[in-house]
Structure formats: C-alpha cells, structure tokens
Amino acid sequence: MALFVHKYGGTSMGSVERIKNVARRIAKWHAAGHKIVVVPSAMSGETNRLLGLAREISPFPDVREMDMLASTGEQASSALLAIALQKEGVSARSYAGWQVPVNTDSSYTKARIVSIEGTKVQDDLAQGKVVVITGFQGVDPEGNITTLGRGGSDTSAVAVAAALKAQECLIYTDVDGVYTTDPRVVPEARRLSQISFEEMLEMASLGSKVLQIRSVEFAGKYSVPTRVLSSLTDPLISLEIEMSSGTLINFEEDGKMESAVVSGIAFSRDEAKITVLSVPDTPGIAHSILGPVADANIEVDMILQNQSVSGTTDFSFTVNRNDFKHTVDVLRNQVIPAVKAKDLAVDEKVAKVSIVGVGMRSHVGIASLMFKTLAQEGINIKMISTSEIKTSVIIDDKYMELAVRALHKAFDLDK
C-alpha cells in the first residue's frame, strides 16, 4: 500500500467517456489500497480554445490575464474527474493550484514551482480520499494565478510526487512508453522498459515529445521514480501488469540499466543553420554575434566556431526554424555592421539527429560508428555537437529519416 501520483494528459481527459475510463482506472488502484493523487490536464482542445479567444481580442494579451484564463481548463477537468470518481464510489476531492497551494514564482505563462504544501492533501489521503490537483498551475506570493507553460501538467505531477514522497509518478499518455526512436520513422523501434534520468533529459531536450524537459529536470532533482505509460489500455487490466508497463525513468546510479551503449535516437526537423562569414577572430566575438540574438528572445541551439589561421573566421549556429527569418533580420541589421562581417550563409532546411546513451561514457568509438554509418549512406554532416552522453549532427533535412533508420540499425536498437 503506497502513495502514487497519476498524471493524465489532455487526450486521456478528452471526452466524458475518457474521463469515466480514467476514473475506472484510478478506482482499481484505490481498491487495491493505494493512496492516489491525480493531476489531470485540461480536456484536449480546451486550452487552445481559450487562448484563441484571447488572441481574437488582442494580439498580445497580458500574461497575467492569460494565466487567469488558461488555468480554468484544468480546474474544470479536475472537478469533472472528481465527479466521475465519486460516481465510481470513490471518495474524491479536487483542488485548484492555489488551494493546495502549489507555490510558484511570478513568471506568468512559464512560472516555476517553488514549493508545494502537502498537509491538506495528506489529510484527505489519510481519510481514504483520492485527491485531484489541477495540473499546469500554481499561485504566486501575491496570490495571482500562474501557469507553468505548455506541458506543465507533467511538471506539476512530478513536483507533487516529490512533495508527497510518492513511491512513483505515473505519467499516463497516448504512447505506451519511451522508444529507441520514433516508431513512425523506424517501424523496428523498441520500447525501453527503463531509461536513465540523464538519457531521458537528453531525449526530451532533443525533441522527443514524450515528456516535457522541465518535468524530467524536476524528477531528477528530487529523484522521483517516474513512469511513462499508456492511458489507452483497458482501465481494468491487472494492476500487476499495469505497474510494470511503460518506461521507468531510473535514478539509481548503479541501476539495472539496459546494457545497450546507445539507448535511443532523437531527431528534430525544425532546425535552421546560419553562418556569419569572415568575422574578425577576436575575443568577445561570440558575444557580439549572439548577444543581440538573445536580446531578441531567440534561443540558439548548436554553436560552432573554428579557430582561424587568417585572423578571420566563420561563425555558425542553429535556431528553431520558426525563428529563422527573425534571426536573419537581427544579424543583417545589428550584427553584420557592428562586427564588420562579410555576409551570411544560410541553410533553412536542416535537421538534427542525435544518439543518446549513458554507455557512451565508458565506450570509445561510438561517435565514430555514427559518422561512419552516415558516410556509408552518403549523408554529409554539417555540424557536430557532443556531450558526455549524446552526439548530435546537423544534416540536410531530406536525409533525416534515412539517417535515423541507418543509425537505429547500426547501434542494434532493433534487437
């Protein structure tokens, strides 16, 4: 008999029928004697509907008011879930973020959780109640409603699990776990029964959409065992089977990790590469180029600067493709005249492919095998970036699927 936190995404909460199924699933856990806290997202489409209304009124709506508005979606779905649980004969109670309270800073639309007060929730659990806590939202020190940003319900769930010292945080979603790569690209992709926290962090930051990166960071910071599993199974499947399904994110240093050197292949097509040509190779040049870009609120991903022999160098970096035009404007108007660069070379259609695995720490030649595999397929590498447990390359986006499939095979991920 232990405490579990369940998180259900918008699709899982997307209709009255689905909410009833969520309630049936939770009733099963509750009947087995477990204490359950549930963190639901808004019903799918609801948040977009609300934000759409605001944008019809004003192209740049005030962020405080946007949070007032958006937070209603989770409040409604939480109340509906509590009602559905009661219908299943389970005593249940819903709380909005401010009622728990889930304390955050005041960064509207992207607030960070500071603390969660668990007393009220523990009292309810002790009385045998299931507690439903609105995901995605909290309250700042002045009593304003805040939201955690898109995907924030994952973070809410992990933070609640940390505060209540839950045995496990279960993230129910429309996929049944974390895969070696996207099965839509590589049909042979395999579900991982476990993945290390660091690998999950790299996978999330590299574009795998299974978990929001901040929720993974939170899980890591507080060592919350977190499982990603499917909400589409029969809600009444055996609890034993359900408890070992999906993918568990593991925090034990010496955990029973899978033996593969590379655990997964992540990729992202939304990349654009920009090179500033012939800039003086002087100290501070990176800041001169990227400072104005950061000031324009554009996030830069990979950065490449070669030492020069001639006194000038080329400076390359990648940005999200949506930011491409804005970045080029900033560079042409502010940077090129200031640093006396010659021109820009741009490559709007590139993709990033990454191999991820904690085994890369202890094994040599992993990156080489990646480069060799791509070479054999005739794929030119435009940029390389490495960390302790991942290697990323930028390639022409038309080769992306080919690269992912070839690497998946080369690293035996289909076995």
Next chain:
Amino acid sequence: MALFVHKYGGTSMGSVERIKNVARRIAKWHAAGHKIVVVPSAMSGETNRLLGLAREISPFPDVREMDMLASTGEQASSALLAIALQKEGVSARSYAGWQVPVNTDSSYTKARIVSIEGTKVQDDLAQGKVVVITGFQGVDPEGNITTLGRGGSDTSAVAVAAALKAQECLIYTDVDGVYTTDPRVVPEARRLSQISFEEMLEMASLGSKVLQIRSVEFAGKYSVPTRVLSSLTDPLISLEIEMSSGTLINFEEDGKMESAVVSGIAFSRDEAKITVLSVPDTPGIAHSILGPVADANIEVDMILQNQSVSGTTDFSFTVNRNDFKHTVDVLRNQVIPAVKAKDLAVDEKVAKVSIVGVGMRSHVGIASLMFKTLAQEGINIKMISTSEIKTSVIIDDKYMELAVRALHKAFDLDK
C-alpha cells in the same frame, strides 16, 4: 468622478465582439474619470455546457465539485474582459472570487455572501485601474470555491457595490429596464424610469426575470442604488444619456416615485394548483399536508385554507408546474392516508397574475378594480393572495394574456 459597479450578463459577454463592446463602453466611463469595477457573467451557454458535462458523468454530481466546475466560466470571461480593456488602452486587472476575497458561507451551488474585502480593489482603483471581479462565486471559510446559484452575478455586483460604497450599481442586460409588464404580452407596456425597492422585490419574486430576487434583497439591505439598463445600445453613446437610461431602483422612502398607484403587472404561467379535499379541520393540518411536500424539496407558493363549518375543509396550494407530478405523488402516497383526506382536485394549467405598487398602501379599492376588471372579461378567479403592495390571482392559464392586457389598461399603465 465617482465609483460605479457595472454588471454584464452572459448575453452581453456572449462573443468576442460583444466583449470588445463591453470594453469600449467601460473605457468611455473610465475616460470620464470614473472608477469602475466590472462584474461579468460567464459567456452565454458556457455554464450550461459545463454543467451538462458533469451531468453526463453523474446524474447527481457532488455540489462542491459542481462549484469548482461552474466557477471557471466567470473566471474565463473576466480574464477575457481584462484583456479587451487593456486592448482599449485601459489598465485592468481581473480577480477570481477567492482573490478579492468574496467571503461566503459553505452552501455550495447557492452560497450567501458574508463579506467582501475591498482593500485590494480600492488600491487598484486608486492607481487608475479598472477592476474586473468574477461574478457568481466566492470562497468559504475553508478555502473552497462556492457559487451563488443561477443569476448570482447580479448579487455579486450589488454586494461589491455595497462593500465599496459605489454611487450606483449598473446592471447591463438585454432589456432596457423594468417595464409595467412584459412588452411581448402588452405592446403598450412602458419602461419605468424608477421603481421602488419593494415593488422591484415583488416583481422579481412574481416572475419578472429582469433581476434575481436575492440581488434585489441585497440592494435593499445595503441601500445600493441599482440601475437596470441595456447593454445593446451603441457603447459610445453619450455618458450623460447612458447614466439616466434604464430603470433606477430607488431606496428613498420619500423618493420621487412615479405617482401611479400600480407600477406593474407581473405574471407566471408555470403554476399548478392542487386541492386536498375534505381534510379534518384540526390544528396542525397545514403542517401535516405541507410538511411532507417541503421534505420532498418542493416549493409551495400560494396557500388557501378556509375555515370550515362542517368539521372538514378543502386545502389548496400552488406549486411550480415542473413539481406538479412529484407533489401529487407525495400527497397520494404519504399525505392522503395520513390525514384521511377524501381525494385530490388538481388543476395543472393555471397562471398567476399580480398587480404591484407601493400606492396600494395608501389607496383603497385597488384590489376591487382588479377583480372587477377580470370579471368584465369573464375570467374566473381561482385563488387570491395579497400583501401590502401586491395582489395576486390564480386563473386559467388560457386567460393569462387577456388578464394582463385588461389590467394594464384598467390601471392606466399605458399612459
């Protein structure tokens, strides 16, 4: 330069375009230097949509959770209105009931306001902000969200106006004031520029849908000058014209009341009459009959008991037509056997027509004129009920429009 509370109903907030119009209207008041607090309802249809979802899940959903759910409608519309005001260049801030706070008791779905803390609102007003406060909701002593019941936004607005000592509470709605009777029945019906508080109370309780009765009680208790006016006028009409439009509910005993003896005619078709035949005329018989009816949560309106000469009497009362079948069941199963009554006589299709006016206090013969008028039209009166400022009759519902038109003319209301 004074403080005004504006209330906008669901229809006035029913679309993005209408919310923009509300913002334009408020911006006009704000530009004239007035302090404005706005209490909006949920967008029309939204509350029904939410409650419909809950009822799809459970026929008898928990009332605490229903309030969590229903309160989201006003929170969303308040945030949208604040955004629309900012778009108009007006600094604005929305607050949910718990943020003000609007303190209520714990009677979920029909809570009563206990107090309103005005400090935060006054601070914002002093800074030149328009403050938007969610209607219809509050927070109980344990921090649970409560709602005030249908039409509760009117009550919220009046309570806020009382707490802030507003000069006037303006209830913007889809009619342009209180009429001598419903213009759909009597085309000659006139808008009253003023009506006394007590008359308004009778009109509201007799079925005039312009204002919710509890909001009128609240306005009376705290002597809040309250004006009912149209939200459908051009939002940019002159402030002077707008400030004297609609109908003002007046609390001054010696106020400049209109001189008419009868101010209005109210009516309701949703009535049913039930007579329990030949019950023993003993003390406590009314309780023996109506106790079980009250226990079944059925509201009884008019009650008629004649003293008997024979030792038995007939006992008549009216209920809302929706409660008719349920009432008959209660009577047949519980009351008739217990009180040894002979049988029931029922009349499912009756209507109530009432004349209302403070002038009835000082004028005799008003009721007589009513009875004479109905007699001249050949309308049989089935029950009569009187109070200090109103006289109501129950008649066949097919004569209702005829009765209303005849009375409207007889009391010179079209002049």
